[in-house]
Amino acid sequence: MSIIGPRKPLGAHAPSGQALAKTLSWPHLIALGVGAIVGTGIYTLTGVGAERAGPAVILAFAIAGAVCACAALAYAELATMIPAAGSAYTFSYTALGETIAWVVGWSLILEYSLACSTVAVGWSGYLVGWIEAIGIHLPPALLVGPHAGGIINLPAVLVALAVMGMLVAGTRESATLNIILVIIKLVALTVFVAFAAPAFDSANLHPFMPYGFGSTEVEGTKRGVMAAAAIVFFAFYGFDAVATSAEEAKNPGRDLTIGIVGSMVLCTAIYMAVAVAAIGALPFRTLADSPEPLALVLRSLNQPFAAHVIALAAVIALPSVILVMMYGQSRIFFVMARDGLLPQRLATVSKRSGAPTRITILTGISIAAVAGFFRLDEIAELANAGTLIAFIAVGACLMVLRRTAPDAARLFRCPAPYVVGTGAILGCLYLLYSLPVATLVRFAIWNALGLILYFAFSRRASLLRRGDVAV
Numbered sequence: 001m002s003i004i005g006p007r008k009p010l011g012a013h014a015p016s017g018q019a020l021a022k023t024l025s026w027p028h029l030i031a032l033g034v035g036a037i038v039g040t041g042i043y044t045l046t047g048v049g050a051e052r053a054g055p056a057v058i059l060a061f062a063i064a065g066a067v068c069a070c071a072a073l074a075y076a077e078l079a080t081m082i083p084a085a086g087s088a089y090t091f092s093y094t095a096l097g098e099t100i101a102w103v104v105g106w107s108l109i110l111e112y113s114l115a116c117s118t119v120a121v122g123w124s125g126y127l128v129g130w131i132e133a134i135g136i137h138l139p140p141a142l143l144v145g146p147h148a149g150g151i152i153n154l155p156a157v158l159v160a161l162a163v164m165g166m167l168v169a170g171t172r173e174s175a176t177l178n179i180i181l182v183i184i185k186l187v188a189l190t191v192f193v194a195f196a197a198p199a200f201d202s203a204n205l206h207p208f209m210p211y212g213f214g215s216t217e218v219e220g221t222k223r224g225v226m227a228a229a230a231i232v233f234f235a236f237y238g239f240d241a242v243a244t245s246a247e248e249a250k251n252p253g254r255d256l257t258i259g260i261v262g263s264m265v266l267c268t269a270i271y272m273a274v275a276v277a278a279i280g281a282l283p284f285r286t287l288a289d290s291p292e293p294l295a296l297v298l299r300s301l302n303q304p305f306a307a308h309v310i311a312l313a314a315v316i317a318l319p320s321v322i323l324v325m326m327y328g329q330s331r332i333f334f335v336m337a338r339d340g341l342l343p344q345r346l347a348t349v350s351k352r353s354g355a356p357t358r359i360t361i362l363t364g365i366s367i368a369a370v371a372g373f374f375r376l377d378e379i380a381e382l383a384n385a386g387t388l389i390a391f392i393a394v395g396a397c398l399m400v401l402r403r404t405a406p407d408a409a410r411l412f413r414c415p416a417p418y419v420v421g422t423g424a425i426l427g428c429l430y431l432l433y434s435l436p437v438a439t440l441v442r443f444a445i446w447n448a449l450g451l452i453l454y455f456a457f458s459r460r461a462s463l464l465r466r467g468d469v470a471v
Contacts, residue, residue: 004100009094026259036242042189047293054209054210055284056208057275063229064236083246083247088397089104095397106447106450119322126315127315133308145374156371157372160364163326233384236267241325242259247331281300330359339462388429398420
């Protein structure tokens with residue numbers, strides 16, 4: 001045992017009474033992946049990405065997707081090999097040791113909490129735009145946080161609490177509702193492409209790369225293709241939530257592979273089609289200023305009804321992203337508590353639904369608080385930092401376990417594991433470097449606080465260190 005701490009053995013399982021109910025099949029898992037991936041990233045961050053890279057935001061989506069594809073393959077192998085809740089945190093505990101697992105888990109808490117809050121803020125923008133389009137005007141002080149002169153973003157708070165209520169009702173019920181919301185989103189995006197694609201104007205693609213390829217500081221903001229990739233990366237990482245559901249999958253070997261790889265392939269194709277249609281139809285500077293860029297494109301094309309439908313679909317369907325991300329967050333919290341690294345009384349499973357009700361309520365309240373008071377771009381960038389650390393760890397876990405446990409059963413084998421693992425690590429490191437310095441400083445502070453908590457409490461409370469882990 002070294003500073004990286006003990007490693008959880010392969011085959012470790014949950015204590016009696018703390019196992020999550022197996023209620024999900026592969027359609028639920030694909031819908032979880034698509035539900036998390038297709039959301040604020042394409043509905044709202046298209047504008048933010050265009051502001052940072054110009055028309056080359058299309059290339060930024062492709063780069064972020066390629067990095068995520070490497071991570072997705074690694075996740076698929078590890079999730080079917082270690083079918084327990086916790087995703088990157090659980091993989092790291094097994095392959096890299098407890099201390100690194102803590103850092104990854106602490107980063108995942110940041111990822112999921114802030115991802116939920118980001119989507120809640122984005123949803124609020126679409127709701128306000130839709131309501132004002134039909135002639136209803138709400139008090140501005142209740143629509144934005146203090147950063148924009150308001151008091152609280154009340155719609156963002158309310159949607160986070162409503163999703164929390166759905167998750168408390170039960171995992172299977174929430175996943176079934178998510179399938180319906182995903183279908184609404186996909187239909188809406190198909191409508192958008194059908195209306196925007198005929199208006200494609202190649203002049204809108206010039207200059208294609210106004211800020212260059214690399215991430216450089218321009219007027220106090222990092223710009224360039226890689227700077228945009230570092231933030232639109234947020235749009236791709238929902239498949240992590242599929243891995244988090246491993247313990248609740250009925251047939252992990254088959255269902256997790258289909259869920260992770262299938263949702264990633266489907267969503268990359270959707271993103272590229274929507275990005276090309278949006279950038280081709282409208283100058284990027286116009287998109288950059290809008291909190292609802294897709295609806296703006298359709299209004300500019302004299303398609304007010306289609307714009308109204310797109311905005312309404314976002315209002316109805318974006319909560320599916322909050323649902324999946326809050327689901328993932330609650331499972332990370334739950335597993336860390338079950339391992340003793342957080343207070344064990346949080347690892348309580350409802351006898352009625354088989355879901356961790358107590359931790360879900362705590363998660364929902366904290367997410368609602370962040371959504372009510374912070375800006376969308378700052379939240380998304382900080383969430384990305386947590387995700388990038390998790391993906392780096394998963395790439396390392398893939399390669400380490402190929403060396404330390406070469407004969408372990410692998411229901412899905414990642415092709416060229418050392419190439420894929422290295423690609424995930426290097427790609428994520430570059431995207432991490434491309435984030436704003438202020439974001440990296442905040443992320444470092446978050447992890448410093450986490451390590452203080454780990455060495456003050458979690459290290460001594462660890463069930464693995466006390467020899468209290470079932471195999």
